Amino acid sequence: MRVITFGTFDMFHIGHLNIIERASQVGIHLTVGVSSDELNFSKKQRFPICNERDRMRIVHALSCVNEVFLEESLELKAQYIKTHKADCLVMGDDWLGKFDEFKPLCDVIYLPRTPAISTTQLIEIVYEVGKNSEC
Template structure:
């Protein structure tokens, strides 16, 4: 039986339980899991904004998740180019991609090279976009105040 090498791409910005769920599910469906951490530049290109947390820090967080065997920086816009560089035979995505134009393109592209696409349930109650909106909405008055220790 061939080794199942999985690839779970994501920005992994403002790391939360949804990210952990994807990585947990992905590891349960492969022998070796590579997490592709999307670079700051690729996030800006695809999402129109840079991540809150810089790539080096996101890589450090993701590579220390127990489900992840390897973390790589995803620095090219096309997933097929990443596949050529990294080498995997199953790609994991949240099911919010299923049935979308991007998801259908992904399925077509990878069907041609024999890579399976597996979708996992999207964690709807938590997302980096939601966390970003909350953080952006905080004002100086509502932000927690650090209290200096008296000496």
Template structure:
């Protein structure tokens, strides 16, 4: 039996790469049921000021086609506590590049009050959608 019943993670998942697969695989190793929030184009524009290369519907289809993923939802805002109120997961999985970030310090405090854990996984070094885009334009 796995440590958690329901897990949750989020991302843009643009130009899907091994780092994306790593976090989904590691998350599923810790929970029976994995929900993945895929950021909408509007949300990405609001905080990255750029539109994803791959359209939302296709990113949802890609993530949903991964064997480690049980359910895909649209992430329309960055409010993780609101997501918990709707989805009632036991744990959230996040890349350790977010550890100590103001956004996740607040999330940790809020989740602590309702018994939700946050598990940080090592960030896959040397790969990101930004790096993939840079290599394509070289």
């Protein structure tokens, strides 16, 4: 089974690794769509800390990842599924139900997120530490 998943994967952390490793266990081939800098800005009104090229390199370096591509549009998810011949779309359960529209194209599985970690949370912690430092 060919599996596809999507994410920004900014400031790569254990939650990212957990979801990618678990997605890879669903099938025999894992393709990961990494959100472009522009797509991330359109969703969150901020650019990622790490640029798209570096984020793609980090994800591609994982032994459980077979293929990485740049996700440039949310509206192209169906096309990405078809292009990469995915049998299954895997996403975190924070997106529960949001990708059910793709069930005619492939299986859709929502995996539990790693508790108590998120990129947004890490950015806020780093910002607060920097703001309160005496340097």
